[in-house]
Amino acid sequence: MMNEKNNTINEEVEPLSNKNGELTEENAVESVFDETETIEQNEVNPFEEEIQTLKNKLEEADNRYLRLQADFDNFRRRTRLDSEASEKYRAQKLITDLLPALDNFERALKMEVENEHTKALLQGMEMVYRGLLEALKKEGVEAIEAVNKEFDPHLHQAVMQAEDENYASNIVIEEFQKGYLLKDRVIRPSMVKVSQ
Structure with a gap:
């Protein structure tokens, strides 16, 4: 048992000694530095993994x-656009009605x-009709011009x-029912006769 302890001690001391078996300061410093580096590597590795995990998270x-x-x-932009469209076309249902x-x-x-x-009765009706058209115009409604225009689907x-023979091909000859725009949206297209 005593021999085993001595062997262990000799093994530990051996790297610290030179070829003559003398302990040198340089060997001792290198040995301590190597041990410290080994301990630091063992201690740093678990922290590095934890740091990497935290960085990933x-x-x-x-x-x-x-x-x-x-x-x-995106939600704010969509909400703003919906609100603007709602305000812009707020009167569409009433106008359609x-x-x-x-x-x-008109008939x-x-x-x-x-x-x-x-x-006199027709003059009164015409005044009411013009009043309606003015109110609709203030809301941005305008009639679609059709007759003598090129057909636009x-x-x-x-x-x-x-x-x-009086009209070129694809020109509106006659309008049966007026179409209307609300700002830039077609509320109702014009019903028309088109030249071939």
């Missing part, structure tokens, strides 16, 4: 935060007048085609 959290921020910015009344006014105003009483609805 921080990076994931940053990425989630940036995505959340982008989603929130009024269009048949305007059509009826009534085309009547032939036979006496003064009917003429976004603005016109062709219900008939006809050959007419």
Whole structure:
């Protein structure tokens, strides 16, 4: 047992001695430095793994935060655009409901007048009609011009085609029902006859 202890001690002391078996200061310093480095490496490795794990978690959290921020910015922009569109086209439902009344006014105003009483009645109707048109114009409503214009499928609805030598091909010859725009949106396309 004593021999085993001596062997262990000799093994530990051996690297500290030179070829003659003498202990040198340089060997002792190198040995202590090597042991310290080994201990530090063993102690630092677990911390490095933990630091790396924390860095990864921080990076994931940053990425989630940036995505959340982008989603929130997109939500705000969509909400603003929806609000602007809602404000811009707020009167569309009312205007759509009024269009048949305007059509009826236009038909009534085309009547032939036979006496003064009917003429006075038509003048009153024309005043109401103009008042409606002015109110609609203030909201941004305007009639789509169709006759003698080139057919545009976004603005016109062709219900008939006809050959007419007086018109070039694809030109609106006649309008059956007026179309209307609300600002830049078509509320109702014009119903038209188009030349072939």
